[in-house]
Amino acid sequence: xxxxxxxxxxxxxxxxxxxxxxxxxxxxxxxxxxxxxxxxxxxxxxxxxxxxxxxxxxxxxxxxxxxxxxxxxxxxxxxxxxxxxxxxxxxxxxxxxxxxxxxxxxxxxxxxxxxxxxxxxxxxxxxxxxxxxxxxxxxxxxxxxxxxxxxxxxxxxxxxxxxxxxxxxxxxxxxxxxxxxxxxxxxxxxxxxxxxxxxxxxxxxxxxxxxxxxxxxxxxxxxx
Numbered sequence: 638x639x640x641x642x643x644x645x646x647x648x649x650x651x652x653x654x655x656x657x658x659x660x661x662x663x664x665x666x667x668x669x670x671x672x673x674x675x676x677x678x679x680x681x682x683x684x685x686x687x688x689x690x691x692x693x694x695x696x697x698x699x700x701x702x703x704x705x706x707x708x709x710x711x712x713x714x715x716x717x718x719x720x721x722x723x724x725x726x727x728x729x730x731x732x733x734x735x736x737x738x739x740x741x742x743x744x745x746x747x748x749x750x751x752x753x754x755x756x757x758x759x760x761x762x763x764x765x766x767x768x769x770x771x772x773x774x775x776x777x778x779x780x781x782x783x784x785x786x787x788x789x790x791x792x793x794x795x796x797x798x799x800x801x802x803x804x805x806x807x808x809x810x811x812x813x814x815x816x817x818x819x820x821x822x823x824x825x826x827x828x829x830x831x832x833x834x835x836x837x838x839x840x841x842x843x844x845x846x847x848x849x850x851x852x853x854x855x856x857x858x859x860x861x
Contacts, residue, residue: 710734711734712735714738720817721818725814748761756809758809763780765800
């Protein structure tokens, strides 16, 4: 009887040992890890980022390019009588600027830019379609409505069917850090651009004076 009890005890110990060595359920390793069997347990090991992408799969996004200089800027002009001034340093840093002049019941939009060391101001109205919304495209001026492009230097349109900017350049002066332009000339240039005129300012042709009264030659009718 005692031997029978010892047999039962041995069998019980063997059963407990088998249960302890049974495999356990282990969670699947997350993506981007390498599985390793350590003592019967799967352990996730982090992989290098380059090993996560296979040919044909999406790659890591390229780092963002460093910011460049300001594409354009709005400035508030100072108006004193017939003189309009805007800061020179803003024009140089931004490359080109937009500014608005209030004239009676409307606001006139202008675009100024530096080119080869000179300052150019043009009415921000398309001479071809008459719409407002002109932008500096880097190498040309571009109309948002009709997509016509204009040469920065001459103001000529990129095709013969479109009207070009009036010929001429707005006079300006530089004193310290300020660019000064005539208010009346800005208004006139805007009106002539919107009207599709050929020149920025009206060309005045001077005729020689009539010296008939000073002519002493004879005979002249009944002068003698």
